[in-house]
Amino acid sequence: MQLGMIGLGRMGADLVRRLMRHGHQCVVHDVHPSAIAALQQEGATGAASLDQMMSLLEGPRILWLMVPAAAVEAALADLGPRLAPGDIVIDGGNSYYRDDMRRSVELGARGVHFIDVGTSGGIAGLARGYCLMIGGEEDVVVYLTPLFTALASTTDGVAKPKPDGIGRTMGLDAPTAASGYLYCGLSGAGHFVKMIHNGIEYGMMAAYSEGLNILKCANIGAQQGAADAEVTPLHHPEYYQYTFNLADIAEVWRHGSVIDSWLLGKVAEVLRTDPTLAQFAGHVSDSGEGRWSIEAAIDEAVPAPVLSAALYARFSSRGQSVFADQLLSAMRYAFGGHVDLAVPVTPRDA
């Protein structure tokens, strides 16, 4: 098929490459001409402007937006007047599903189809394919199947167990799910499912991080406990004398354990390369999906303590709890005369 890609960052460019490998024709545009030029060299057709892109695409046009969530509104404002009835706009980024709902109505009023696609896979997606969660009008999604099979993780459209024979889902009756893409429902459904995917991702990442942090500190009993009177002494230092090799532990867990995962492969990799992680300050960003997942949980009155804790750890890592912490110290001083530490036990940026 022929497709116009708007936004040629890390993800957009790789999507184009994978589409071209599967024989699709790509017209590409970005605010940075160099990004266009790079993909032109790989076989894409560059479009210096939206107008040029529209003229290069045959109707009904298929336009894939791959821009930051915060830039989608402006991109659609630019694109809108140029669209014709029958055209299809795909938002493959990390948009809020409620924005999808509104946008599909707005564009639908003018005969334009709007499809939301949650795209997971990161920088590995180019090689192994992406996981696609799709929302919008079902017949439009079916029409776009050739694009999805090209991008998805398993591309032959047939349910297939993983090569290692492990974790195979029995009784598969949803061939597309097993092929790495799924029609999830009406407008917004794709980004809703992607939102929860990311919420779970935060929880899994935090589970590994907390567990490995406990392992890292398992030698605390061997450290010189210059006992601060305000901090409890360790009752049994003899139980905390282990110096673990975290990289090896992450690696061994990848082979036959219950907690093996794709993310664990990344954990093992980063610990192997940089065991102290000294290059990372640890002020962890969060994109919107983790927040919106909690918002959905609360709207639905569904408890989500793990996903919330994972999100809050990121907020705290960025210094957002400092005032609350100061207030705790202030209270302790006011009621008990306690004087807290002037410097942290573990300096963050040492």
Added chain:
Amino acid sequence: MQLGMIGLGRMGADLVRRLMRHGHQCVVHDVHPSAIAALQQEGATGAASLDQMMSLLEGPRILWLMVPAAAVEAALADLGPRLAPGDIVIDGGNSYYRDDMRRSVELGARGVHFIDVGTSGGIAGLARGYCLMIGGEEDVVVYLTPLFTALASTTDGVAKPKPDGIGRTMGLDAPTAASGYLYCGLSGAGHFVKMIHNGIEYGMMAAYSEGLNILKCANIGAQQGAADAEVTPLHHPEYYQYTFNLADIAEVWRHGSVIDSWLLGKVAEVLRTDPTLAQFAGHVSDSGEGRWSIEAAIDEAVPAPVLSAALYARFSSRGQSVFADQLLSAMRYAFGGHVDLAVPVTPRDA
């Protein structure tokens, strides 16, 4: 009654003062001679050594230990050989209730009574009296009643509503509870109840701190959002334009609200004195009770998410999550090429 106080820090010295005000005779000892001298000037009898203290007290002796939890074992080792059958040792500090159990057996084998007293009230206790949670042999506790009534918050031994008539407990049938001291059960019961008291204290303190932190940041929509691409933009800045006076808010809550408390008085006080809390770095200490509360919850299989979250916030405030945070950043980089912030949004020690 006559009592020997060992440990004349903030709490020990004030206990002596309050006991003397109620006519009790105090022999006092501390490792710092100046602490002994200060109380001598207020009417106590100083003892330069444990031997001198033992000779100054009439049998059966009553000895009150008021030393850090980590120092109790050594203090009892010093004291042990000097004790005679019938003597009573009271541990009024923040000891682990399991240590009480062991110590009461060890001392009991030699005819010495061991009583554990959880003491709450902080530096305000001298003026308003303490809340005492008591464990050990019941007849010994009854024998010590004159000391407890002197120290406790309401000293006439009669159930009495609070002066403001608010929050009065109906149908009181436990006069000592309403008088500020309570026999809680066999050895360790006093410190067990005090342990949970402190666990709850952590939870309450965190509730106020989190709530006021949200109020403090309610003007985030008015700040220059130099939108970092890795952090979600605020969807509706117009909803976060409030600049609240936190000291006034803490104060107004003290008058008729559901969340009024003694701690809230402290919150209002510290915010009035130092609205930015700049003198506090916010590396919050924790004594053992908060930790042991969680340990008890887990042993009992009782969920304690609020008390745990409050404890963990203190750990994080001291930099103990840094490695976990670094690992999150490292994973984000490894799977998505994301580059996290080099400096926190809110510098802790600015």
Added chain:
Amino acid sequence: MQLGMIGLGRMGADLVRRLMRHGHQCVVHDVHPSAIAALQQEGATGAASLDQMMSLLEGPRILWLMVPAAAVEAALADLGPRLAPGDIVIDGGNSYYRDDMRRSVELGARGVHFIDVGTSGGIAGLARGYCLMIGGEEDVVVYLTPLFTALASTTDGVAKPKPDGIGRTMGLDAPTAASGYLYCGLSGAGHFVKMIHNGIEYGMMAAYSEGLNILKCANIGAQQGAADAEVTPLHHPEYYQYTFNLADIAEVWRHGSVIDSWLLGKVAEVLRTDPTLAQFAGHVSDSGEGRWSIEAAIDEAVPAPVLSAALYARFSSRGQSVFADQLLSAMRYAFGGHVDLAVPVTPRDA
């Protein structure tokens, strides 16, 4: 002053009573005629309809809405066409602050003033006065001062320490805060502060509940442990042999402890009256403020683990985690062949 009260439920009726005690004139309306009749007997002027109410009030009219948050929109729709420029509408319920913002603009366009008042105090407020958190145009709030001083907890408008001399805030310079009412800021500010008040309330309630639950289960070591192979045996049953009197413990904490509070008085009261709490099924409701507090925390990127955990405990108490729990059991069975319990350890409705 003269005021029209719309909504004569628990809170609305008591507000009217307290206003009348302070000499204010109240015209009252409710959808239930009996509620009107009851207050008429106490001296209020009944209005059978909104039209009648409007005609009974002199302009500029003051109208206080005290209806459920979900009913405010309809009430304003009814009221709107009847309002004249200069009239003042006060929403004293638990509305979402964002609705206040919108409503103040809508009514403001027609010259009507809209004031939002967060009202705390519960059924005790009639006797001891309410805590009022107020938002809207400042000059209108000042104009309404006689109403607020009548309703507030300390009514003479002078900063006054509490009768028991405890917890007095030093250096007060905000007389109205110390009098139980506070102008918090522009439209929505009152309900924003009340929202966080309730968020904190949830956290405090959960702290007490968790702590007392740990105390209640402190005798677990004495119970017949018909050891289920799927549940860890208690390593040290000898440490969990206490049978605590929770009512006495709650009571003693009210006298001199750090965790004394108005809520603790309620805890002591309910445990005294009904030690097993058998009359309560424990499916705990939540009003909107707890949820909106978390939403605000997330929008501001402020960690709120304690407030969230408190909210989630309520969701779980209503059975909202059941599917998640089932999925955990299903996973355990799938990967390890583990068979979980058919009935809970502690039957909820026994």
Added chain:
Amino acid sequence: MQLGMIGLGRMGADLVRRLMRHGHQCVVHDVHPSAIAALQQEGATGAASLDQMMSLLEGPRILWLMVPAAAVEAALADLGPRLAPGDIVIDGGNSYYRDDMRRSVELGARGVHFIDVGTSGGIAGLARGYCLMIGGEEDVVVYLTPLFTALASTTDGVAKPKPDGIGRTMGLDAPTAASGYLYCGLSGAGHFVKMIHNGIEYGMMAAYSEGLNILKCANIGAQQGAADAEVTPLHHPEYYQYTFNLADIAEVWRHGSVIDSWLLGKVAEVLRTDPTLAQFAGHVSDSGEGRWSIEAAIDEAVPAPVLSAALYARFSSRGQSVFADQLLSAMRYAFGGHVDLAVPVTPRDA
């Protein structure tokens, strides 16, 4: 090698099968004769008693205990007098690492070697091999290598990328880790690492469960909201109209997403087989490792909010929060007259 296996439950029997497949000679014992008989038919040598087992094994004997953690102490008491210097005892179950430390000293005093092995893999381990985390004397572990390579996930002892080429750890320099077994350190190290493995497992399981629960309830806006006045109405029902196919979603995430894992395979499998999970009551058990992980975190002062939340969800699922919930309802009634629900929103056992 020749090995005696004591305990022929699910795990013990499969370990024997896998060892025999790799040419090792197994003498087997269990308290149930039928378990012995079953493995005899598959080629093992049955031992009706410990005495018989000891006589069938050549010295130095290798004995592998695979019994519940609570039964290890009794098993060692039986075994102890029968052991000779040079014999090796391996505890492959889920023992507490502190017990390992003590046992290795006790047995070591008599010349017996004690090795602790954390064994992950569940019922899939027989086919794909186990992940082994090993502690004790290093030279003894090296001596046992043939057993570990037989049991481990990748059995040729050479670092090998996974078949699908995904998640390969770069720069491997720990061949045994990449082969599915790892020497972690001195006595207890194996079970310490396994303990944290299970802590992480709980966190991951909870992350999936919470996320899928949010997806399951995404149609809440379409349900008849017989608005209970005590529960907040949904502001925007139009945003919660999705009915998702959870089995398909779990499946699609297995193909190229960031949250793919071995556990996710199990999730997809159980949802495919039984979409409503009606066969599971959802009273989730927990073995000791999850609890001990939190205990270690607290001893080390390392925050573990996600792992704790996951553990607490299991406690709550078993009804352990009921008293706390009842107390919340009781407080709400006492201060505000609120009457909570008599039945849960989602009946657990419906």
